[in-house]
Amino acid sequence: MTRELVCTVCPLSCKVIIGKDEKILNPGASCKKGKKYAIAELKDPRRVFTSTVWVAGGKIKRVPARTSRPIKKEDWQRAAKIIGGLRVAAPISFKQVLIKDFLEEGIHLVATREICHEKDDNRC
Numbered sequence: 591m592t593r594e595l596v597c598t599v600c601p602l603s604c605k606v607i608i609g610k611d612e613k614i615l616n617p618g619a620s621c622k623k624g625k626k627y628a629i630a631e632l633k634d635p636r637r638v639f640t641s642t643v644w645v646a647g648g649k650i651k652r653v654p655a656r657t658s659r660p661i662k663k664e665d666w667q668r669a670a671k672i673i674g675g676l677r678v679a680a681p682i683s684f685k686q687v688l689i690k691d692f693l694e695e696g697i698h699l700v701a702t703r704e705i706c707h708e709k710d711d712n713r714c
Contacts (some may be wrong), residue, residue: 597630608632637659639704641673643688648680648705655688658698665693673699679714680707 592615597604600623607615608628630636638660645683661669669692678688682705689699 593628593632597621597627599627633655635663637663637666639666639669640672643673643699644677644679644700645682645705646679647708648681648682649708649710650703650705652704653678653682653688654702655699656702657692658700661697661698669693680705681710709713 591610593608595606595608597606600621602621603615604621604624606624606628609615612629612632614625614628638657640654640656643655645651645653655673657669669697672689672692676689678701682688682701682703682706684701687698688701691697692699
């Protein structure tokens with residue numbers, strides 16, 4: 591069994607064909623980064639998870655958020671369910687940790703925008 595991937599590590603976007611034995615089958619994709627990416631994609635596919643979280647008392651009602659590092663793709667539904675029921679209070683600062691150790695130890699859910707309190711005169 592083989593798997594064909596497009597490497598996303600660098601802008602070249604090489605096509606990588608990898609066998610079940612973790613051997614790269616196309617010599618044109620011999621970059622070490624591409625090999626490492628392909629093996630990781632086979633064994634433990636991960637992505638940075640992005641979403642929005644409800645804000646109580648903010649000028650804007652939802653704050654964009656992301657995980658501080660990639661999480662397992664198989665955990666995305668669980669992550670979405672947790673975030674769906676989450677509500678944070680304004681004010682919120684850029685890169686504020688909204689949930690510490692979100693799904694995995696050392697991976698946090700962080701805000702990617704500043705949100706002022708609805709009664710605050712500052713422009714956010």
